[in-house]
Amino acid sequence: MAMAEVAEPAERKPRGRREPNEERIRARNQRLILKAAIEVFSKKGFDGTPISEIAEKSGLPKANVYYYFESKEAIYRAVIAHLIQGWDDALTHIRPEADPRTALEGYVRAKLEYTRKNASESRLFASEIIRGAEYLTRADRQHMKDVTDKAVAIVDGWVAAGQLKQVNARHLFIMLWSATQFYGDFEPLAADALLVKRLTSRHYEDAARTIVDTVLGGILAASA
Amino acid sequence: MAMAEVAEPAERKPRGRREPNEERIRARNQRLILKAAIEVFSKKGFDGTPISEIAEKSGLPKANVYYYFESKEAIYRAVIAHLIQGWDDALTHIRPEADPRTALEGYVRAKLEYTRKNASESRLFASEIIRGAEYLTRADRQHMKDVTDKAVAIVDGWVAAGQLKQVNARHLFIMLWSATQFYGDFEPLAADALLVKRLTSRHYEDAARTIVDTVLGGILAASA
DNA sequence: GTCTATAGACAGATAGAC
DNA sequence: GTCTATCTGTCTATAGAC
Secondary structure (H helix, E strand, O other), X not given: OHHHHEOOOOOOOOOOOOOHHHHHHHHHHHHHHHHHHHHHHHHHHHHHOOHHHHHHHHOOOHHHHHHHEOOHHHHXXXXXXXXXXXXXXXXXXXOOOOOHHHHHHHHHHHHHHHXXXXXXXXXXXXHHHHOOOOOOOHHHHHHHHHHHHHHHHHHHHHHHOOOEOXXXXXXXXXXXXXXXXXXXXXXXXXXXXXXXXXXXHHHHHHHHHHHHHHHHHHHEOOOO | OHHXXXXXXXXXXXXXXXOHHHHHHHHHHHHHHHHHHHXXXXXXXXXXXXXXXXXXXXXXXXXXXXHHXXXXXXXXXXXXXXXXXXXXXXXXXXXXXXXXXXXXXXXXXXXXXXXXXXXXXXXXXXXXXXXXXXXXXXXHHHHHHHHHHHHHHHHHHHHHOOOEOOOOHHHHHXXXXXXXXXXXXXXXXXXXXXXXXXXXXXXXXXXXXXXXXXXXXXHEOOOO
């Protein structure tokens, strides 16, 4: 998906295969550019990001950025496409045969972990949604919907089986998503609320416990 | 606070009081500018917002915007200062003498209502935090901390009195803040998750019920 | 594949006529 | 208090030497 956005070099050996070395340089430089782009876009948004800053951060001259990507928008789209792939990972903890407590706790912890280790990516994604999600493709959104639907069906199954109290699974996932997201995306606020300068792994641990205890305490059926 | 940021007109009657009419025009135009600024800033962020667009949206020529505010940053700071005032309102529901269920439910509903009716403001605030909160003054942040501290102390009191189970009040408020905020700031995602094109008051009602039932179910002491 | 130089559009901000 | 014209700088993007 990301590949469609990448500019082709204007001049290339006709019909011949590219040198493996060329490919490696391409891959490396594209990675450098995307990594730098995530940082800058997440801090300044799409309109506020100058390509020159992406170039500087990636150690390449500005013109080279244009050699690898045909426009600023192409870089942005490639970044978005890349980070959508991280969306599902945490949700794999939600499996029908799993015990609800274990599954939901696994999801919350995985989500917190992801947000902590990929803070810039996470903020960029949040930024994109706040601005109205205009660069998310229909396919991206459909994918996220499908993944959500599957998780919702599993929770509904647990409710039907009497393992969980009656709960609106869609709103439940919104709660879990937003709570976990908060610690990474809104770190300055979270740090203020917790009376510290910066969040440490201990705060993430406390967050996980509070979310899991509170939510599970509210929906776990008494018999479970 | 906002006033400190506003440019003084270069030429003014020396020593004389200003005409009431002058004042009215000033107030009206400043209001128009701030209102337009909230909309544009929330969509494009600080760096991505052109003053020309604020001018257009407020119906004034660009030079007039500079007549009332000395810089783009001054407008942004004035907007931030204004919306900080909305921060406390919902928290007034958390009073020590109130019943915990009533108080927390009141808070959640007020917060959802605010986010729904002031979506642009809310998104602008979220955007500012995501970018690292560099335009929030120390005083603004201290104010938010003080208000949070008060609410935390009240919840701790409820826990001590046996009205609530043991819970980390600071993380609890983060949960409530993030969950309620989500429906306004990340509306496209929430709508996708709820299988609709746009959120209506019914969805906000469902959200309130899910949040309150889940969280209160998790922390209300059995005897309460 | 790398990089300097620059075109062309548009930004924030100001001067000064009205 | 209003507004046109303009200065100055920076932006995206490209041309073309190496």
